[in-house]
Amino acid sequence: MNILGINSVYHDSAAALLVDGRLVVAIEEERFNRIKHGKSSHIDNPHQFPERAIRFCLKYAGLSAGDIDHVAYSFDPQLRRKRYRPEWWFDPRFEEVFLLRLGQVRGVADELLGRQLGQRFHFVPHHLAHAASAYYPSGFDHAAILVIDGIGEAAGSTLWKAVGTKIQPVETFDYPHSLGFVWETICGHLGFSTYDASKLMGLAAYGNPEVFRPAFQQIIHVGKQDYAVDPEAIGFQSAKVSRLETLLGPPRYMEMELLPRHADIAAALQVSTNEAVTALVRRLKRKVPSDNLCFAGGVALNCVTNDLVRQSGEFSELFIPSAPHDAGTAIGAAFAVHCAKQKRSPEPGSSTPYLGPKFNRREILAAVKSAGLRPRRSKSPARDAADMIADGKIVAWFQGRMEFGPRALGNRSLLADPRSPDMRNILNRMVKHREDFRPFAPSVLAEYADEWFEVGAHSTSHEFMLFACGVRPERRDRIPAVIHQDGTARVQLVSRKSNPRFHELISCFYAKTGVPLVINTSFNDSEPIVCTPTDAIVTFRKSGIDALFMDDICLTARN
Numbered sequence: 001m002n003i004l005g006i007n008s009v010y011h012d013s014a015a016a017l018l019v020d021g022r023l024v025v026a027i028e029e030e031r032f033n034r035i036k037h038g039k040s041s042h043i044d045n046p047h048q049f050p051e052r053a054i055r056f057c058l059k060y061a062g063l064s065a066g067d068i069d070h071v072a073y074s075f076d077p078q079l080r081r082k083r084y085r086p087e088w089w090f091d092p093r094f095e096e097v098f099l100l101r102l103g104q105v106r107g108v109a110d111e112l113l114g115r116q117l118g119q120r121f122h123f124v125p126h127h128l129a130h131a132a133s134a135y136y137p138s139g140f141d142h143a144a145i146l147v148i149d150g151i152g153e154a155a156g157s158t159l160w161k162a163v164g165t166k167i168q169p170v171e172t173f174d175y176p177h178s179l180g181f182v183w184e185t186i187c188g189h190l191g192f193s194t195y196d197a198s199k200l201m202g203l204a205a206y207g208n209p210e211v212f213r214p215a216f217q218q219i220i221h222v223g224k225q226d227y228a229v230d231p232e233a234i235g236f237q238s239a240k241v242s243r244l245e246t247l248l249g250p251p252r253y254m255e256m257e258l259l260p261r262h263a264d265i266a267a268a269l270q271v272s273t274n275e276a277v278t279a280l281v282r283r284l285k286r287k288v289p290s291d292n293l294c295f296a297g298g299v300a301l302n303c304v305t306n307d308l309v310r311q312s313g314e315f316s317e318l319f320i321p322s323a324p325h326d327a328g329t330a331i332g333a334a335f336a337v338h339c340a341k342q343k344r345s346p347e348p349g350s351s352t353p354y355l356g357p358k359f360n361r362r363e364i365l366a367a368v369k370s371a372g373l374r375p376r377r378s379k380s381p382a383r384d385a386a387d388m389i390a391d392g393k394i395v396a397w398f399q400g401r402m403e404f405g406p407r408a409l410g411n412r413s414l415l416a417d418p419r420s421p422d423m424r425n426i427l428n429r430m431v432k433h434r435e436d437f438r439p440f441a442p443s444v445l446a447e448y449a450d451e452w453f454e455v456g457a458h459s460t461s462h463e464f465m466l467f468a469c470g471v472r473p474e475r476r477d478r479i480p481a482v483i484h485q486d487g488t489a490r491v492q493l494v495s496r497k498s499n500p501r502f503h504e505l506i507s508c509f510y511a512k513t514g515v516p517l518v519i520n521t522s523f524n525d526s527e528p529i530v531c532t533p534t535d536a537i538v539t540f541r542k543s544g545i546d547a548l549f550m551d552d553i554c555l556t557a558r559n
């Protein structure tokens, strides 16, 4: 049975394909259309499918449109109708437009697949799709599940219980109780785009959370086991602006200087989020007394909160997928339909993030040739790359299947030396052009991780760069380039099993330097992560990257 999962309701459009319960391929549309998040979130575009991602899924699996048995879309318009409240919009016509566009979704799927899908098309509730995206790949046979994002049909947060193949709702916190919307709103107030939550997360480490703590207690009221969001702080534009100005002072506009006050606001937001999520985790443990917790939704990309959830010890096991944000709902929706139809668990082994396209030697060489470059073959790419990194060079490392999710995890990565105090500035000047306050993350050999970082019990999710862990004080002066202002690092554990070639590279770096980690940042420059060899060459040519390895093909800046 072939099930195609689709997310396109808001942003991070993506497609995924299950073949007989096995997750074969998943990809975000942004990697093809080169528009960050695939498309922006508008009320009038949930019918804009990730067509190139869908076509790629079919091609990768060797299927044609006629082979698709079921299509799963990660939003349920009927549930939206049921739970919608008129006070959500300033103008009721917004909801009409949204529902009209959602009404076109079935037709778009029929058109794309060239037949009437009828009962084979399924609307899957958005938070159920998030929950499924975390539970089925987790390997648990039962679990408590927490989903926190901006909004599903109506929910900002949901609590779930999973046993065997069944996921059942436990409790829902509907709009306005949305932590995701608070982050989006504060992003706007501080002069960032609504997608810049990770910038705020980085900025928070520079601030004093106590300064705006009383203000944030009015925006997010946190109880022992619940939370509530002030509707005025995230609601209609005019109410929101005046409410935030009263509580937090005047907004910052994009090009204005970042002041300590802005970092204090970000710090208070981070602390309030930690408290609200921790309260929900406690609540969930009381309602679903399992050892296993699965966590998904855009808020599960917050690596500071994630590590606190891990440390809280409420649940001994924690799984967060590599794509907990909306892209992951393409996978989750497909899993939900699989379980509903087949009444059996999906095939194990679906937690890997390496679900995208890969390119063979012929394709790589063709791209190099058409760029007019002279390739060099490396007999030992891992050792050559490690030597260059140890020499202070920026190395682009392109190999195997592209990652699904927002982090590059060693297949579309830029690598550099963590020992160099200047490396953050060099990376920013030569390639990344990011704000100075944003940290760079390390990828560490799993077998040495505990000697350098306070990782705790290793989990699969540690391989997805989802936890901000403390750096061991005695190691701090060895790896200044990956330590954030608060003494933490967003660590990726690399095992031989999960990524043998990347593991080999870091092993070579360790043999040479005695440091078992490298800086790993996504291979891009203010654009989606590179997908194809041509994308890689374009970014390599227009930036200050010193060398590009695509499998054993090496290009250097001299080529």
Ligand SMILES: [Fe+2]
Pocket (backbone or CB within 6 Å): 126, 130, 149, 150, 151, 152, 297, 298, 325, 326
């Ligand atoms: Fe979502």
